Amino acid sequence: MSDLTAPDIELAAVEVIREVLTHQRRLRDGGCTGRVCLRCVRYHLDAVxxxxxxxxxxxxxxxxxxTKSPNPAKVLGTLPDLAEELALRFLNTLCERIAEIYPPGAVIRICSDGRVFNDLLGVRDEDVSGYAEGINALIGRIGGPHLEQFTLDDVYRGAGHQDMRAMLSAGYAPSLEELREEVRAGGAPLSMYRGITRFMLEDLSGPSWTGTRSALQRRCRDLAYQVIQRSRAWGRLLDELFPTAVRLSIHPQPCATDKIGILLADTPDAWLTPWHGVAVETPGGYTLMKRAEAEEAGAQPVYTAGRATHYVLERADDAPTRSETGNRSRA
Ligand SMILES: [Zn+2]
Structure with a gap:
């Protein structure tokens, strides 16, 4: 960009940030205003x-x-499928648009955190490895050179999986007391804690749980704190390894802070992530649903090379609203 003047670069940087913020996942009452939040643009301008x-x-x-949710009522299996592919294509397109503004382009480094906390979710290390290999294969097919994957295995090469997690926690994790205090103070930490607790409840409340409901809730709240503790450790390590990168998050973030909450699709209300659901093709386009909800709505699985990759819902009016879910017959 040496042929560009400083004002040119400034304008291009603003445009790059605006492109990202078009897909911002916002915290309710997080302080962002306007279609593209100018305070958030300004916050990231110097770095970009x-x-x-x-x-x-x-x-x-x-x-x-x-890694895929271990709950078979939500997903099709342990490997990435069309749900992941659609999200990766979306991120790839975002990078392509940035390259139109700024020719050297952009890279989104997907720092898979499966290995960081899979033991807390009851997911096997082999399944984390299989999922990561699947993501790499998808990136090879659609995302090069804009997408890359980076995992805990890249940090502690050759170490055992349990040892990797122990080294990460020992070096970077905040104390549980610190986290509890943050969550008590409300805002983004509280909403993240609630969201993770909800996912843990969904994932662990299957037939294998034999205790009481209140014991399960206690267990999930406890696990949620540990998931956040490990995620925080992973974030600190990534800050150290990639100090000039702009941090994105799938969780909504308050206005003008270090992380930008980002959607993984063009729909503003997409809260479900690809690893907690299945892709459903409807006459209005693709959407993400929990597997059981898709099947209750009458969606039919689609197979590629003998493996189900997503569902098709023939009529748009079959798409269930939350209150209707469960009343649909298998048409
Ligand atoms: Zn903002």
Missing amino acids: RGTMESGRRVEFVLPAFP
């Missing part, structure tokens, strides 16, 4: 402009794509 002045790619770090 600095990268662009040096002519490097704009670098994003996104902890995401951990």
